[in-house]
């Protein structure tokens with residue numbers, strides 16, 4: 001297992017830091033998770049696919065809120081002008097014509113009730129804890145760490161590129177229409193990740209700050225990993241659905 005702790009000792013050039021951050025993603029991003037592998041191999045049941053969409057809604061809905069926390073810490077108007085695009089991407093211009101609404105379209109296209117999904121009441125406890133941890137991180141840590149925690153987006157075009165064609169090919173109930181969420185995401189994610197990476201490379205100027213941004217990315221990979229672990233345990237046949245969570249088999 002790779003160690004990501006050399007920055008504290010020696011300090012890195014910005015390009016060495018970028019390399020370490022990319023190594024973190026290569027080792028820990030959620031495209032390596034068995035749940036994702038089962039999704040792209042066509043092995044998920046419809047209930048597992050629904051549970052994924054329902055739980056991922058909680059992540060989608062917290063993203064503009066954590067981005068608002070980041071905006072509140074940013075003193076530079078040019079930074080804010082760039083970062084606020086993220087909120088617009090998810091909320092649209094009236095709250096319900098952006099990414100969150102498109103995620104809801106995916107969930108309802110899979111047969112879920114929109115109000116049930118929006119209420120987040122049937123999400124897994126671990127999903128709630130994971131997305132809550134992400135929001136707290138961006139609220140309580142430095143601006144640099146909060147920006148660094150978004151760097152999983154460096155890797156999201158890869159997972160989306162695996163997921164979308166596989167969902168269309170392997171599940172007859174999935175159509176392009178319900179996957180509209182993903183269409184603009186790779187372009188938006190590249191724009192956002194390029195900006196965040198440049199910011200981190202410019203501002204992580206001491207070994208301590210470099211270690212902090214590496215740790216922030218590790219933390220964020222853990223958030224995404226924990227969400228898939230929770231799904232796998234609850235719906236994978238090995239564990240059990242926690243009381244009160246989405247359970248279509250319940251009579």
Ligand SMILES: O=C(O)c1cc(C(=O)O)c2c(n1)C(=O)C(=O)c1cc(C(=O)O)[nH]c1-2
Pocket residue numbers: 063149150151152153155156159160185224
């Ligand atoms: O589909 C995915 O696997 C995936 C991953 C991530 C990510 O890596 O955090 C994001 C998204 N999607 C996404 O759609 C999104 O809007 C997004 C925002 C952020 C962030 O941390 O600011 N990550 C992600």
